[in-house]
Amino acid sequence: MKHLVLAGAGHAHLTALANLEEYRRQGHRVILVSPDAYHYYSGMGAGMLGGIYRPGEVRFHVRKLAEGGGATFLKDRVVRVSAGEKVLILESGARLAYDVVSFNVGSYVPTDIVGGSRENVFTVKPIAGLLLAQKAVREKIRDGVPKLVVVGGGPAGLELAGNLFRLVSECGGQAHITLVAGTGLLPSFPDKARLLALSSLRRRHVEILEHTTVTHIGNGAAHVENGDRIAYDIIFLASGVKPDPVFRDSGLPVGPDGGLLVNDYLQSVAFPEMFGGGDCISLQGQVLDHVGVHAVRQNRPLYRNTLAALGDGTMERFVPQKKYLLIFNLGDGTGIFVRKTWVWQGKFAWVLKDWIDRRFMRKFQISGERDDDGAAID
Numbered sequence: 046m047k048h049l050v051l052a053g054a055g056h057a058h059l060t061a062l063a064n065l066e067e068y069r070r071q072g073h074r075v076i077l078v079s080p081d082a083y084h085y086y087s088g089m090g091a092g093m094l095g096g097i098y099r100p101g102e103v104r105f106h107v108r109k110l111a112e113g114g115g116a117t118f119l120k121d122r123v124v125r126v127s128a129g130e131k132v133l134i135l136e137s138g139a140r141l142a143y144d145v146v147s148f149n150v151g152s153y154v155p156t157d158i159v160g161g162s163r164e165n166v167f168t169v170k171p172i173a174g175l176l177l178a179q180k181a182v183r184e185k186i187r188d189g190v191p192k193l194v195v196v197g198g199g200p201a202g203l204e205l206a207g208n209l210f211r212l213v214s215e216c217g218g219q220a221h222i223t224l225v226a227g228t229g230l231l232p233s234f235p236d237k238a239r240l241l242a243l244s245s246l247r248r249r250h251v252e253i254l255e256h257t258t259v260t261h262i263g264n265g266a267a268h269v270e271n272g273d274r275i276a277y278d279i280i281f282l283a284s285g286v287k288p289d290p291v292f293r294d295s296g297l298p299v300g301p302d303g304g305l306l307v308n309d310y311l312q313s314v315a316f317p318e319m320f321g322g323g324d325c326i327s328l329q330g331q332v333l334d335h336v337g338v339h340a341v342r343q344n345r346p347l348y349r350n351t352l353a354a355l356g357d358g359t360m361e362r363f364v365p366q367k368k369y370l371l372i373f374n375l376g377d378g379t380g381i382f383v384r385k386t387w388v389w390q391g392k393f394a395w396v397l398k399d400w401i402d403r404r405f406m407r408k409f410q411i412s413g414e415r416d417d418d419g420a421a422i423d
């Protein structure tokens with residue numbers, strides 16, 4: 046019997062988790078290590094903050110998924126890899142041996158610019174934290190007209206700002222919403238997407254500060270390069286993500302951003318029994334955007350390749366899509382559709398996004414999630 050450890054239950058491990066019986070049929074034991082019993086789908090995270098979705102609609106009960114398929118679930122976190130010994134060191138101090146390991150531990154928002162108290166500071170990831178943020182916003186609206194500040198001019202910052210407006214309006218309250226966009230709003234997207242996003246937020250009186258970079262957050266204010274301070278009651282960091290540091294900390298070969306360096310088979314360039322997918326990897330010879338689109342397409346190769354590494358079968362290459370579709374949820378019943386240079390905004394873009402996202406959820410929500418709106422973290 047061989048041991049497969051799935052480290053992290055992110056978007057790229059869902060096919061493996063939904064097909065656990067195949068590993069069992071071939072005589073292998075599977076262990077899932079995850080700090081949380083739920084995995085939240087990031088594509089619907091901003092919509093959950095805005096109140097479009099209930100928690101039960103946007104998350105997978107990965108503990109039930111694992112245990113239902115006969116795997117062992119360990120509520121823990123991988124903090125170190127001893128690749129020579131084929132052992133993972135967990136946050137609890139436990140050591141976990143593997144024959145084959147696959148990592149889908151995702152990315153995090155660095156918070157080094159935050160000094161002092163972290164009260165009322167929320168990062169866009171982990172997505173579950175947006176439920177706590179929603180509660181905090183509701184409370185502030187009850188007490189007055191809060192200043193809500195979003196830091197980050199990428200798609201996540203745009204979606205957060207639009208959906209905060211929606212949340213405030215749905216609660217019948219008022220707020221000053223400011224988006225501090227760094228170099229600019231959607232700087233790496235076509236001009237048309239930028240202009241549509243700017244006008245959508247401005248129509249709703251969201252203040253957008255372009256060419257403004259936050260250098261430090263502390264004492265209820267974001268401090269920017271020119272010395273100005275932007276006071277906040279609640280602040281959101283959507284200022285970019287980095288792969289989990291576990292690989293760099295473990296001395297494994299990593300890409301420029303610290304992601305586990307893998308070949309086309311999503312296999313570590315140094316350890317053939319080690320695989321990875323999603324935001325935590327760097328694909329050798331290519332720069333991949335940190336988008337869920339890639340993580341979702343890595344599901345099948347990770348499933349096939351871990352099976353092959355455990356025994357029989359042939360490995361499958363991961364070929365990233367050169368052109369892929371993104372739709373931004375603006376929180377007002379419209380979306381911005383972007384596929385390379387093809388850009389448009391409208392209700393239909395939102396309907397399409399909602400349909401695509403719900404279809405994805407249905408495929409892996411096979412553990413009764415939609416009837417379960419309990420705590421954010423199980």
Ligand SMILES: Cc1cc2nc3c(=O)[nH]c(=O)nc-3n(C[C@H](O)[C@H](O)[C@H](O)COP(=O)(O)OP(=O)(O)OC[C@H]3O[C@@H](n4cnc5c(N)ncnc54)[C@H](O)[C@@H]3O)c2cc1C
Nearest residue numbers: 053055056087088122123150151152323324335336337338
């Ligand atoms: C608001 C927002 C909206 C987005 N919208 C889109 C979109 O519409 N389309 C798109 O393509 N992309 C979108 N993205 C990007 C997308 O979120 C990421 O690319 C995607 O989350 C990557 O998936 P992942 O599974 O690699 O990581 P994650 O979603 O971060 O999942 C990682 C999992 O690993 C677990 N974990 C973390 N550390 C450890 C550890 N040390 N040990 C064990 N387990 C661990 C976590 O609990 C989590 O369950 C969006 C991002 C944000 C923030």
